[in-house]
Amino acid sequence: MGVVPDENPFLGFREPLPSPLRAAGFTHELIELGEVTLSHVRGPAAGPPLVLVPAQMATWRTYAGVMPALARTFEVFAVDVRGHGSSSWTPGRYSWESVGGDLARFLEDVVQRPAVVSGNSSGGVLALWLGATVPDHVAAVVLEDAPVFSVEMPRFRDRDRFVHQGLERFVRVLGDRDVRRLADYFRDQVLPVSERRVKRMPGWFVDLLDRAVRDYERRHPGEPSGADAWWLPGAMHELMRSLSMFDPDFARAFVDGRFYGDLSHEAALRALACPLLLLHGSWFRSERFGLVGALDDDDARRIRDLVPGTVYRRIDANHVIHRFRPKEFVAELVSIASSSGSRADAV
Secondary structure (H helix, E strand, O other): OOOOOOOOOOOOOOOOOOHHHHHOOOEEEEEEEOOEEEEEEEOOOOOOEEEEEOOOOOOHHHHOOOHHHHOOOOEEEEEEOOOEOOOOOOOOOOOHHHHHHHHHHHHHHHHOOOEEEEEEOHHHHHHHHHHHHOHHHEEEEEEEOOOOOOOOOOHHHHOOOHHHHHHHHHHHHHOOOOOOOHHHHOOOOOEEOOOOOEEOOOHHHHHHHHHHHHHHHHHOOOOOOOOOOOOOOHHHHHHHHHHHOEOHHHHHHHHHOOOOOOOOHHHHHHHOOOOEEEEEOOOEEEOOOEEEOOOOHHHHHHHHHHOOOOEEEEOOOOOOHHHHOHHHHHHHHHHHHHHOHHHHOOO
16 A cells, blocks of 8 residues: 555645744744654653644644743653644544544654653543553653543534534535635634624624735735734634645544544543643533533542542633633643653653
């Protein structure tokens, strides 16, 4: 069987790191891991290793705001998992096992010491997979608002369907890379903000965003998309950039069921032999959408029952806790590292 061509048009793409990261000694590196090239940003060797795994659709840049502070305690590694950012795209070959396997090889070949592995959203499920599958390489697991239990089938599709429906919509609207327009991600999108209230981005704003994205693409040919108009928040520029560097088949694999394999969240939790930190963000239930959030209080309680000694922190924040409550996020990671220090310091 021949080598499968990599389908990421931005494979290995490099751009200057934000000045706070450059000042803190971070570098952008690429590593060949079997069938994929993995992009990651690495900090100086200030302490035990910490591997940051972003949420689906996000790149390592989502952690840029907390990486300088974390670098005072850790040797920080922030990765682009396959299908994201400057890493390889492998349409048809996305699963917990394949993506987790990349990270396991990354821990073995690059990190080379037991690491604290912190994952946001689906990145948290990958952190759990690593803790259960390659325990010798994991000093502690941090679940940052990870959809443990809620992303298992059939619950994910049938009962708590808000995120599943969002991925279905993403595939429908942006699944064809040749004709898609990234701003359409927001067009007519319904976002529940309470049990009874939803909001939509106004059509006129989506039109303005579309023009800003297309203007950026004209000014930066051959680069990932963006939208850096003065009137847009920087987070919107980052989101457009990450969407342009995201393989839609990754989302399609969640929708059609290819991603899940035989991973049991309960079995993975029972297999953990390292400290576990659970950071639980805001959530509510809607009659129309089910769970709006990553996990509810019953899920969090079940995790604690399965892993005695779990450190649990409920944080009143959006799903991306490290962005909305950065100081708390950093403090919690430093704290869990101290409880797993002997393993993380081992060579």
